[in-house]
Amino acid sequence: MGQGTKRTIGVYGAAGHTGKFVANELRRRGWSPVLVGRDARLHELYPGADVRIAAVDDAAALDRALAGVGLVINCAGPFLETADPIVRAALRAGAHYLDVTAEQPSARAILAQFGNAAAEANVVVSPAFAFYGALADLLTTAAMGDWPKADTVTIAMALDRWWPTPGTRITGKRNTARRIVISDGQPTFVADPPHRRTWDFPAPFEAQEMIELPFSEIVTIAHHVQAREIHSYINLAPLTDIRNPDTPPPRAEDESGRSAQTFAMDVVVEHGNEQRRATAQGRDIYAFSAPLIVEGAERILNGRAKRAGTAAAGELFDAPDFLASLAEHLTVTFR
Template structure:
């Protein structure tokens, strides 16, 4: 993993990262430093953060079982990024602590029940406090919402929205495996304009992705993006599909965790996400490519925090990113930073 040096602390730019000892959390801490913000690395076991302390990054210990420890850990921060799953276990406590402190809250959950519960519980409190609560601001969740919002453009309604996700491999982290065992709730899609459980067995089909993936076998497997997109986008149908290659990897207990393949600690994994939006006979598409879904979640969520602290968010409350930010400008910024490439097509 690349080594960075911190700048002088700026308390109005301080961001607490809960779960900083985890795989995604470490990427987030270093991305905050790269952007000139001041991370506060927080974990249950502060000893696991010794590498950050050696870089001059402040480290603090806290646990969701001890609300007082969270209050102390988030003191002086302007926002909290929760990277500690399963989020069904952590989101409520960490978001509650953020609201007690009167600061923004974000997480990277892929869990639909967690994202929905965060929206339902914290919207009013966040509005009253004048802050933002944005769950699922990661690869699964907020990313698809930004893509769909961009391609929707001036449309206020869609007859059908489909999101196809293709990974050349999926080497899951320990956190992903633990979350998968914990998250046994029925997965939801939008059908006939309402959130409804996906049918079992899950539908399978062929999806013609752009190169380099081309035609892939995909399975209907919705993540938190369904809840996030439905938060502010009206559609009759909203469905998500994952390619068979990735699903086979993540379901195989022998698949190893990700390994670094470059100087930034990213794995060699590549991804492509395509969203199609249909309104009558008109179809619009957007396709985005990048590297390492876990590492990519760091610039994705840190871009949101930076925009919040720069006063570029349109609303307060519990929101989807597409409702808060200029989605196309957001994707353009990620592309300019070489984290992403994307193409929009259709009329």
């Protein structure tokens, strides 16, 4: 599934925290992306680059901004406000679409609404192609291996801290929808109060107190993995950070702009009496999302996606191979 000569990648929200990481990752890999945003400060951030200004509620401006673009990466939240109009603009342009949403309602809506249109346009539309969403989906798909279905999928995430970006704070205030998990094969609201448990991670996290708090990974996994139960937990420590209004935004600790934050993600799939486990460890959930989504974009434009339409990362690519391609940024173990 190629796009001929339409191989330029557009980044919507290139002025934001994650958008900057994505733009820099594209440049590091030799791309000259089209950088799109809602105001003219983009010209100051990226002097000499191909900068285009378009508000999400201006369809004509979006069409001009995506002219000649073969794939657009949407980094501008809240995605409940931006994803729908940018997907529609991408379809009008004949361009693939990826985004970095952690918002369950946005990911569910995009996957449900645009399947036929994306397939007819022969493009990929894949929301939540980031730390939240795609990483757990790829780990789950890789751990499943030759199993056609699983009884349970459990995702456990640990962050040593969480310095939220302004966009994360805005999204948190606006996204008040109740979160879902998969229980008895059906989307089900998280229990109130949420379930708590202890989880043993590899060092340096080790034993952590966890709470059920699912993000877009429930949506991406359930889109193509047959499992009776899919549940997702996060450790308590970073929630204290993000709920504190005085917690500062991420601070660069190296030349790439990454913060000192570290993470671990543990995925356990069970089928009958068998259990398989995949664990990933890395640094800075915002920065890590850049090589993840750019790798996906390159593979799509190089014709390596398995199919067109709406799909999650694990549906589109060979999951173990994709994870191996991120070895510079991610340590993955299977057991």
